[in-house]
Amino acid sequence: MEKRASANKAAKKAAPVRKTAAVKKATVAPRKAAAPVKKASATKTVATKAPGNESRTALVRRARRINRELAEVFPYAHPELDFENPFQLIVATVLSAQTTDLRVNQTTPALFAKYPTPEDLAAANPEEVEEILRPTGFFRAKTKSVIGLSKALVDNFGGEVPGRLEDLVTLPGVGRKTAFVVLGNAFGRPGITADTHFMRLVRRWQWTAETEPEKIEAAVSALFPKSDWTDLSHHVIWHGRRICHARKPACGACPIAPLCPAYGEGETDPEKAKKLLKYEKGGFPGQRLNPPQAYLDAGGKAAPPLGAGE
Numbered sequence: 001m002e003k004r005a006s007a008n009k010a011a012k013k014a015a016p017v018r019k020t021a022a023v024k025k026a027t028v029a030p031r032k033a034a035a036p037v038k039k040a041s042a043t044k045t046v047a048t049k050a051p052g053n054e055s056r057t058a059l060v061r062r063a064r065r066i067n068r069e070l071a072e073v074f075p076y077a078h079p080e081l082d083f084e085n086p087f088q089l090i091v092a093t094v095l096s097a098q099t100t101d102l103r104v105n106q107t108t109p110a111l112f113a114k115y116p117t118p119e120d121l122a123a124a125n126p127e128e129v130e131e132i133l134r135p136t137g138f139f140r141a142k143t144k145s146v147i148g149l150s151k152a153l154v155d156n157f158g159g160e161v162p163g164r165l166e167d168l169v170t171l172p173g174v175g176r177k178t179a180f181v182v183l184g185n186a187f188g189r190p191g192i193t194a195d196t197h198f199m200r201l202v203r204r205w206q207w208t209a210e211t212e213p214e215k216i217e218a219a220v221s222a223l224f225p226k227s228d229w230t231d232l233s234h235h236v237i238w239h240g241r242r243i244c245h246a247r248k249p250a251c252g253a254c255p256i257a258p259l260c261p262a263y264g265e266g267e268t269d270p271e272k273a274k275k276l277l278k279y280e281k282g283g284f285p286g287q288r289l290n291p292p293q294a295y296l297d298a299g300g301k302a303a304p305p306l307g308a309g310e
Helices: 002-045 056-073 086-095 101-114 118-122 126-136 139-157 176-186 196-204 213-221 226-242 270-274 293-297
Strands: none
Touching (some): 056 226, 086 101, 086 139, 086 176, 101 126, 126 139, 176 226, 196 213, 196 226, 213 226
16 A cells, blocks of 8 residues: 555656646747747848937938938939930940949940940940940940840840849849839839949938948838839939038038938038039039930039030
8 A cells, every 4th residue: 555655646746747848848849930030030120220229210200301301402303314215224324333424424425326226236346336435434344234235135125125123134234223223214113223322321311221232222112112212212312412422521501411410521611511512503514415304494504515525
């Protein structure tokens, strides 16, 4: 009897031990399953995290207000490359790498007069194209790119510029930035143009702390409705070219100074700041030889052709 009682007591003590072990296993399993979820969540929030101590809501409101203010300052903002069709725009955008839009606009009239279609440029003599493109710099590499993309258009897309991002980036010399310029301005499909001016300003405004173009594109696009993306790109780029310069921002003449966390990095004296303004804001010609009428109506001046002075 004593042996049976001892056995029963031992069984009762063992039972909770088995239950506890089961509970421990159950609690460990969800932790392992949750690890990938945390990792995926972190990846998604990289583009939407507000920098510094600013809340997400405050960042969105400030960013959108800056865009509204710039829309009033630059209601005539437009792509600053002269073009009449998607083919001319994609070629001009490829040529704009490491040079000014003005220099491209002064060069493309001769190029398109001689090679008006992808078929013409695809069959061109590279040496003749190089001579035309010489003023844009890196003319040999650019000649290879524009002839190559023209051949790709003829061979793969029937001589037409495609209207999809995944197709555009397959063309020689065409990356996401160029693709979004074409999509937004030739096809009316919204996109963020993360050029050097755009990336510099959105970091200066603390919209994002990212440094890579695609991550900046993702971060900024998350702050605005998709319908705003193309015009937003124009507003930011125009502001960067005219007022918020890299080395000497004209802070004293800046219309969004109260919203800018970097105010004071540049000249704050209003009179001195006015002397830093460029293009139509400084009373000088713009970058297009054939700008939209709205730009001319607002007091903008057309740029001179090649060899006529700048």
